Amino acid sequence: MSIALDGQKLFDEQQFEIEAGSVNRASIDRSVAGLEGVLSIDLGGRGRKIRQSGLLRAQSREKMQQRLEKISNCMDGKSHVLAIDNDEVFENLRMDVFKSGRQRAEGGGVCCDYEIVYTQLKV
Numbered sequence: 525m526s527i528a529l530d531g532q533k534l535f536d537e538q539q540f541e542i543e544a545g546s547v548n549r550a551s552i553d554r555s556v557a558g559l560e561g562v563l564s565i566d567l568g569g570r571g572r573k574i575r576q577s578g579l580l581r582a583q584s585r586e587k588m589q590q591r592l593e594k595i596s597n598c599m600d601g602k603s604h605v606l607a608i609d610n611d612e613v614f615e616n617l618r619m620d621v622f623k624s625g626r627q628r629a630e631g632g633g634v635c636c637d638y639e640i641v642y643t644q645l646k647v
Contacts, residue, residue, distance in 0.1 A: 528607045534595050540578030542608065544644075547572045574614055576606070576640040580624070583633045592624055595640075603645065617642040 527535045550567040582588035598604060599619045606614040625637035 525609050527609075529595075529598060530604050531607075532594075534591070534598075535576075536579060536581055538579075540576065542606075542612075542614075543575040543577075544614070545573040545575075571643050571645050574606075574617065574642040574644055576642070578638060579635055580638055581630070581633055581635045585627060585634050588627055588634045588636065592636075595638075596622055598622075604642075606642070614642070614644060616645045618645060 525540075526533070526537050527540055529535070548570045550570045552565045552567065553562045554565075555561075556563050580588065580591060582591055599622055601618065603615075604617045604619060606617055619640060620643055621639070621641035623639045627634050627636045
């Protein structure tokens, strides 16, 4: 499986997981004089949360740091596209959270766990 953010292969193709939440709806509830109960106004869909988690690998700590910085630079408030195997595409994503775990030695390099939370602005 391949995964790309805005066409860039920033993530390892193995050991990643995507979890798409359900669409959230917004509403306004108001009490109205002379009416028993409340008046509820539906404001429509407001996007959904998408979580990506996995494992990043690099040949050295310096290369891992460069990789983490490239991913962190995507937390710019702009809209992004996440493509998985080019058949599953999540558009209009804003990266809200990027967490990376402690770096540890593995094989001939370094690895760390990561988690990203996106908000899909339009579904």
